[in-house]
Each structure stands twice: as structure tokens, then as C-alpha cells.
Amino acid sequence: MTIHAPPPEGGRIIDEPMETALSRRYLAYALSTITNRALPDVRDGFKPVHRRILYAMHQMRLNPQAAARKCAKVVGEVMGGYHPHGDASIYEALVRLAQDFAQRYPLVDGQGNFGNIDGDSAAAMRYTECKLTPAAVLLLEGIDQDAVDFRPTYDDQDEEPVVLPAGFPNLLANGSSGIAVGMATSIPPHNVGELIDACQLLLERPEATTDELVQLVPGPDFPTGGVAVEGRAAILDAYETGRGGVRLRARWETEDLGRGVWRIVVTEMPYQVQKSRLIEALADLIEQKKAPLLGDVRDESAEDIRLILEPKNRTIEPEMLMESLFKLSDLEVRFPINMNVLDADGTPRVMGLKACLKAFLDHRREVLNRRSQWRIARVEKRLHLLEGLRIVFLNLDEVIRIVREEEQPKAVLIARFGLTEVQADFILDTRLRQLARLEEMTIENEFKELSEELANLKALTSSEGKQWKAVSKELEAVRKALISPRRTTMGEAVDASAFVAPEAFIPREAITVILSERGWIRAAKGKVEDPSELKFKEGDKLAYLVPAYTTDKLLVGASDGRIFTIGADKLASGRGHGEPLRLMIDLDEKAEIINLLAHQPGGKLLIASKAGYGFIAPEDDTLAQKRGGKQVLNGEMLAMLRVPTSPMGDHVATIGENIKTLIFPLAELPEMGRGKGVKLQSFKQGGLADVTVFNAEQGPEWADGGGRRRNWPDWKDWLGKRAGAGRQGPRGLRKFR
Incomplete structure (x- = not known):
């Protein structure tokens, strides 16, 4: 045996910049993920793991006429001979190939528990058995007749097919999804009969346009059925460019119970929506009062889907109830279309319908x-x-x-x-x-x-x-x-704006919003006559008490310059301590609540920063649609005050941290949607301590050290121009509120 001397010192060390080394290695990893895991081949529609599973089952002669074998045996064969990865990932891929609610044309005939549409997982591989389906045989037909190229397996002990012969367009028939490095794919299932009709058209007239193909392939055909409500123009654009999406709704019908009583029965679910999670989500909507039209939900499914939805009252129209639930839940989903595949040369490409066929x-x-x-x-x-x-x-x-x-x-x-x-x-x-x-x-x-x-x-x-x-x-x-009939119906595109918003059905009831210093919020029915009787968690106390109605929107001002919007009907009952406000909005941990107001349409707010800047903001412009709120002030917010409309506020009073006070006309402040604002009061050092808006006829008030309200009859002595330094305020004046 010859013994080789070790390489000279440094012989195994590559001297190169860190940036170059990282980029080269990351690129290799990215390419491996793209080609070997995430993206399907346009020719047979498979990723390597699925291709290896079917080929291994073919080698084991698990044809439709043969007896099924344990899935553990198949997984072991795939892992040992072709796919050097974990058995769990292989079995998950095998299970998906057998699920008739996941595959439009199942390729594995599974015997045993292979999961269900409720989201229950399959039984362990040692309990289940499998064999190929006739559809899988069509994909493998000719593989032993030199129909495709083979390459060495990972250990060079055997060979595996580079691609399957693919007797039908499996990529579009069963669809595919995956996430790679820097790219992803999402291809919906289609009807094979329609796809082959489109292929026949291309064989007769290769110059046929995508528009002509869409007449034969009107849209996806999902295994769970449902109703596609995307417009033809949007689907045509998705098939032309390879990118787009389709809205898919549950199929439902109205069941008449007599005497004007009715209920909704959902018979088909949107693709990839788990029924059990959907029921939980609908129940949460009822509990949190986010679905004001829905009274109850229950599951009466056996082998077929039967989801019962009961309205809040019989005066509601069924279409109105369903439109509100389509907006609020996964009874309507948008399935993205991103036809990113590997072409015949193994290059990632986004291809349209015609290019794929x-x-x-x-x-x-x-x-x-x-x-x-x-x-x-x-x-x-x-x-x-x-x-x-x-x-x-x-x-x-x-x-x-x-x-x-x-x-x-x-x-x-x-x-x-x-x-x-x-x-x-x-x-x-x-x-x-x-x-x-x-x-x-x-x-x-x-x-x-x-x-x-x-x-x-x-x-x-x-x-x-x-x-x-x-x-x-x-x-x-x-x-x-x-050939099999289409399961997904192509419906008309629905304009949801034509329906009345579900909020219109929220009963208008008087409430009092209670927010504690530690941020727990709740809503008590009616008016709170004696705030001292309110109970809070130990160490907590009242911060804001706001009268409102269940139909109101609440504006929450935060010290980071953002204003958040919350529906008053979504607040927890006043019987308990409520729930943390931070669970309802995305409030930064370092930010503090500045004020809580019930929104008044057409109203105006005075927004002021600690740096002494401010402006008037229309309330309608501060409403936020997202949990993250709306950035209104560029700076640290000190105050969010409503400008009185009756009687109309016409003056602003400010007090600095240097105890100097300035009063000037409200008209000197600009009205704007967001920004920094203008200078309210000038300070040599420090900033703004407090601000208020008042009417000249009534005059301002301020709070003394004992918490009592005091009038200010000679306030005109402090009148000046905006941005002035002001003068020393009355004895005891430290804040207005």
C-alpha cells in the first residue's frame, strides 16, 4: 500500500475574499434548492422526490393490479436507493400523491389513513399501504423502453430517470407549489380533458393564441371543487404571462326550514382550506363580534362536506351573509398563479399556458x-x-x-x-x-x-x-x-363593493370604553355613572373613560406619532378586565398611549409634538385600515386633542416645560394630513409640556395641583403670535388637563 505524504503547509487552504467565498457557496446552495427541491420540471410536472417515489414503486412492480405494500417499504426503498433525505419528507410527499383532496388525479392508491380535509395527518408509514394508480402508470409508460435519459443515483450504485415519459400534462393537471431561494412556484390543478383538447388545438394550429386556448381551458379545476369568481380577463392575463391569481369560493346553497327560517349549507370547500380550522375561525368571528350577520356555525359532515351557517336573524339576505363571510374568512381564498418551472434544459423560467403545453x-x-x-x-x-x-x-x-x-x-x-x-x-x-x-x-x-x-x-x-x-x-x-367532469365552476366576477358592508348591521348601542394605565381595554354597556366603582387588576387604574357607540371607530394616539383605529364593536365585554390593547394593534413596546377618542366623521384634531410643533388634522384622514396604524406626526407625539365644534374652538393655549405660556388664534395652524407641523411655541431649552384648544367666549380652564378645574378670566394677557416665547403663567399652572 502506497502512503502519500500530506500536502505542504497551506495546501488545503484557499485564499480568497470572504465576500467571494460566501457568494459562490450561497449560489451553489441556491441552485441546488431550485433544481433539486423546489421547482417542478415542465415536462412531467415533478420535483425529484415525487419522481423518485413513482420510479421506485414501478421498480417494485406496485402496479394497479398488484397487491399494495407497506409505505414504510416504499419509503425505505426511495431513501436507500434514490433520495438521500429524511424519511418524513419522503412519506409526506407520498401521502400528498395519494390524497384525492390535494391531487386532481391521485398518483398513489393509498390504503389506510392518509389524512383528511379537516387537516388530520396520515397514520404512520408502518400502518399504511400503497400502490400505483392507472394515472401514474400513464406517466411511467415507456420508461423501460429508453424513452428518457437516466443518470447515476447519489451513491453511483444505480440509475434514476432524469424525467418521466409523462403520458399527460401532469404539471398543469395536478399543479405544483414550492419555495426556492429567491423564487417560488404556484401552479393550480386543471382538468386533463380540457388540457388535452388544448394540446390537440396546438397540434392542429401551432399559431393558436392563449385567448383561443382559454376557450378550451377556462380556468383551474380544483379537486375540492368550489366556484372560481375571477374575471376572464384576469385569468387570460395569468395564462399569458404565467403570473396572476384566481379567487376561489366555497359552494353553498340555501336550505329552507319553513316559516321564513333558513340556513346556509356549504357543500364544497376552497382548495387547501382545512375545514376544522375554518370552523374555528368562524366561531372566533362570532365570539369577537366581527361577523355581525352570523349567528352560529356547526359541522354536520360525514363523507360529504356539510357545513351549517345560521344567520343572526331571518331578515338578513343569504347573499349578504355569504358576502360578509367571504370577506372575513377563508370561505373565499385567492390562489396565486406563478408558473415558475424548470425547462427542458433545467433553467428556471416563468412560462405561460401555451409555453407549458x-x-x-x-x-x-x-x-x-x-x-x-x-x-x-x-x-x-x-x-x-x-x-x-x-x-x-x-x-x-x-x-x-x-x-x-x-x-x-x-x-x-x-x-x-x-x-x-x-x-x-x-x-x-x-x-x-x-x-x-x-x-x-x-x-x-x-x-x-x-x-x-x-x-x-x-x-x-x-x-x-x-x-x-x-x-x-x-x-x-x-x-x-x-376524462372526468369539471369540479370547479367558473362563476362571474363579483364586485363586492355592490354589497352593504356588514358593519351596517351592527346594532347601535351606547357603551363606555375603559382603558387602564397598563393598557387593558374593555367596553361597558351604557354610561358609567361612578368611575370609582370600576375594578382593575392589582396595581392598575383608570387611564381613559370614553363614551361611544358600538358603531363607532376608536382613535388611539401613540407617542411614536401613529394613530390606530379600532372598531368599538370588537372590544371585550366590560364584565371582566378586558384584553390588552397591544393584542389588537401593532404598538411598539417603547411607545405610550397619548389619548383615546371616539371618531367623529368630519371632525378635526390638534396634533402636537414634544418638540413644540403641531398642526390640525382632519379626523377622516387619520383612520387606519391596518393593525400597524397610520403615521400622522413626524416626531414624538405629546397630544391628540379634538377641536371643539360646538361651540367652535378658536384659540390654542400652550405651556412649556419652562412654565411659560402662550395663547394664539387657532387659525394660525395649518391643516394637513400628516407631517411635522409648524412651531407652536419657542423655547431656549426644554420643550412643550401641554396644549389645549378653547373657545374665546368661554375662556380656558386649567387644573391646579389638587386636581380641581380653575377658570382663567385674564387669559387675554397671554395672547401673542404663534411661535412666540410666551410669558410666565398664572401661579400653579402646570397643565391644562
Whole structure:
């Protein structure tokens, strides 16, 4: 055994910049993820793990007629021979191939518990069994006839197919989804009959447009059914560009219970929506008063879906109830379309409907040619042997004599009749009973049939037109084998704006909003007469008490300059301590609540910062649609005050941290939606301590140290221009509120 000396010092060290090393290695990782895990091949629609599962099952002869085998056996075969990853990921992929609610055309016939639409997971692989379905056989047909290329497996012990022959366009038929590095794919399932009709159109007229294809393939066909309510223009654009989306709704019907009482029965769920989670979400909407039209929800499903939705009262229209729930829940989902696939060269590309179908047809033509060449080679070999047998029958006595008398019969046969070694070996291995007269006729018939087949195969491989006709004939046979009615109905695009908002059905009731210093919020019915009777958690106390109605929107001002909006009907009951306000809005941990107001349409707010800047903001412009609120003030908010409308506020009073006070007309402040504002009061040091808005006829008030309200009759002595320094305020004035 030769012992090699270790490399010289530094021989295994690569000197390169860190940035270059990281980018090169990350790029290698990204490419591996894209090509080997996340994106499907446009030709057969599979990622490597699914392709390996089907090929391993084919090698194990788990065809539809065979007995099913344990999934653990299949997973072990795939993991040991083809897919060097965890058994859990392989089994999850296998289970998905068997779920009729996940696959439009299941490729694995699963026996046992393979999960359900409620979201329950499959049983362990040691309990379940599987075999291939007829659809999977169509995808594998011809794989043993040199129809596709093979490559070495990860350990170089065997070979695996680069792509499957794919008898039907599986990429679009069953769809695919995945997330790679820097890219993703999301392809919905379709109806095979419609896809093959589109393929036939492309074979007849390759110049056919996507618009013509969409007439045959109007949209996705999901295994769970439902109603697609996306407009044709949007679907056409998605199929043209490869990117878009489709809105999918649950299928429902109204069940009349008599005497004007009715209920909704949901019979089909949107694709990939788990029924159990949907029911939980609907129940939460009822509990949190976010679905004011829905009274109750329950599940009466057996083998079929039967989800019962009861209205709050019989005066509600069924369409109105469902439209509100479509907005609030996963009874309507938007399935994204991103047809990002690996083309025949293994390059990631976003392809439209026509490009995907053409790539499939090109693949089918290549498979046809390769299978034809494989068959030609075997027919020619058989004809070569039959020619030798024909010579034997013409010279049977001489052949028998040579075999009996010659020491080297093979060499004599070759020399005497001009045979090849293959023919001579075949003749010598032929049994005597095959030389009967009847066998001679059989051989002649076989020779004639194979000669005709060979001529047809050679004519096929030399004519592109005949190849496309053969592809068309094969697709028509597949269509008859897999044809099934469409499950997803293509409905009309719905304009939700035509329906009244569900908030319009919220009963208008007087409430009092209670917010504690620690941020717990609740709503008590009616008016709170004595705030001292309110109870809080230990160490907590009242911060804001706001009269409102259940139909109001609440404005929450925060010190980080944002204003949040909360529906008053969504607050917890006043019987308990409420719930943390931070669970309802995305409030920064360092931010504090500045004020809580009930929104008044058309009202105005004075927004002021600690730096001494401010402006007037229309209340309607401060309403936020998201949990993150709306950034209104550029700076640290000190105050969010409502400008009185009756009587109209017309003056602003400010007090600085230096105890100096300034009063100026409200008209000097600009009105704006957001920003920094203008200078309210000037300070040599420190900032603004407090601000208020008041009416000149009534005059301002301020709070003394004892918490009592005091009038300010001589306030006009502090009148000045905005941005002035002001003068020393009255004795005891520290804040206005």
C-alpha cells in the first residue's frame, strides 16, 4: 500500500475574499434548492422526490393490479436507493400523491389513513399501504423502453430517470407549489380533458393564441371543487404571462326550514382550506363580534362536506351573509398563479399556458421517437434471427446433417449458408419441435408482421407530420382513460363593493370604553355613572373613560406619532378586565398611549409634538385600515386633542416645560394630513409640556395641583403670535388637563 505524504503547509487552504467565498457557496446552495427541491420540471410536472417515489414503486412492480405494500417499504426503498433525505419528507410527499383532496388525479392508491380535509395527518408509514394508480402508470409508460435519459443515483450504485415519459400534462393537471431561494412556484390543478383538447388545438394550429386556448381551458379545476369568481380577463392575463391569481369560493346553497327560517349549507370547500380550522375561525368571528350577520356555525359532515351557517336573524339576505363571510374568512381564498418551472434544459423560467403545453408536446414527441428507435432495434434483431430460421427450413436436411456429423457445426453453418454468429447460435439453440411444419408457418407470419411494423416505424421516425399524428392519437387515448367532469365552476366576477358592508348591521348601542394605565381595554354597556366603582387588576387604574357607540371607530394616539383605529364593536365585554390593547394593534413596546377618542366623521384634531410643533388634522384622514396604524406626526407625539365644534374652538393655549405660556388664534395652524407641523411655541431649552384648544367666549380652564378645574378670566394677557416665547403663567399652572 502506497502512503502519500500530506500536502505542504497551506495546501488545503484557499485564499480568497470572504465576500467571494460566501457568494459562490450561497449560489451553489441556491441552485441546488431550485433544481433539486423546489421547482417542478415542465415536462412531467415533478420535483425529484415525487419522481423518485413513482420510479421506485414501478421498480417494485406496485402496479394497479398488484397487491399494495407497506409505505414504510416504499419509503425505505426511495431513501436507500434514490433520495438521500429524511424519511418524513419522503412519506409526506407520498401521502400528498395519494390524497384525492390535494391531487386532481391521485398518483398513489393509498390504503389506510392518509389524512383528511379537516387537516388530520396520515397514520404512520408502518400502518399504511400503497400502490400505483392507472394515472401514474400513464406517466411511467415507456420508461423501460429508453424513452428518457437516466443518470447515476447519489451513491453511483444505480440509475434514476432524469424525467418521466409523462403520458399527460401532469404539471398543469395536478399543479405544483414550492419555495426556492429567491423564487417560488404556484401552479393550480386543471382538468386533463380540457388540457388535452388544448394540446390537440396546438397540434392542429401551432399559431393558436392563449385567448383561443382559454376557450378550451377556462380556468383551474380544483379537486375540492368550489366556484372560481375571477374575471376572464384576469385569468387570460395569468395564462399569458404565467403570473396572476384566481379567487376561489366555497359552494353553498340555501336550505329552507319553513316559516321564513333558513340556513346556509356549504357543500364544497376552497382548495387547501382545512375545514376544522375554518370552523374555528368562524366561531372566533362570532365570539369577537366581527361577523355581525352570523349567528352560529356547526359541522354536520360525514363523507360529504356539510357545513351549517345560521344567520343572526331571518331578515338578513343569504347573499349578504355569504358576502360578509367571504370577506372575513377563508370561505373565499385567492390562489396565486406563478408558473415558475424548470425547462427542458433545467433553467428556471416563468412560462405561460401555451409555453407549458408546447414544452409537454415536444417532450411527448421526443419520447415517441426514442421508444420507436428502441422498438426498431428490437424488431431488426428479431427479423435477423428469423431470417436465419428461414434458411434452416429451406435447407433442413443439410442443417441436420451438419449438426450431427461436423465437429464444428457453428463454423460450417456460417460458411455454408452465409450466416452471422448470432444467427448460427440461435439455430443451434433452437429445439427440434420448433422445426415442425406448423412452426414454419408461424415464423413466416411473424416475419411478415415484423417487416410491416419495421416499415411503419421507420416511416414514423422520418416524418414529423406522422409523429405529431401519433402523439395526437396517444393523447386521445389518455383522454378517454382519465376524462372526468369539471369540479370547479367558473362563476362571474363579483364586485363586492355592490354589497352593504356588514358593519351596517351592527346594532347601535351606547357603551363606555375603559382603558387602564397598563393598557387593558374593555367596553361597558351604557354610561358609567361612578368611575370609582370600576375594578382593575392589582396595581392598575383608570387611564381613559370614553363614551361611544358600538358603531363607532376608536382613535388611539401613540407617542411614536401613529394613530390606530379600532372598531368599538370588537372590544371585550366590560364584565371582566378586558384584553390588552397591544393584542389588537401593532404598538411598539417603547411607545405610550397619548389619548383615546371616539371618531367623529368630519371632525378635526390638534396634533402636537414634544418638540413644540403641531398642526390640525382632519379626523377622516387619520383612520387606519391596518393593525400597524397610520403615521400622522413626524416626531414624538405629546397630544391628540379634538377641536371643539360646538361651540367652535378658536384659540390654542400652550405651556412649556419652562412654565411659560402662550395663547394664539387657532387659525394660525395649518391643516394637513400628516407631517411635522409648524412651531407652536419657542423655547431656549426644554420643550412643550401641554396644549389645549378653547373657545374665546368661554375662556380656558386649567387644573391646579389638587386636581380641581380653575377658570382663567385674564387669559387675554397671554395672547401673542404663534411661535412666540410666551410669558410666565398664572401661579400653579402646570397643565391644562
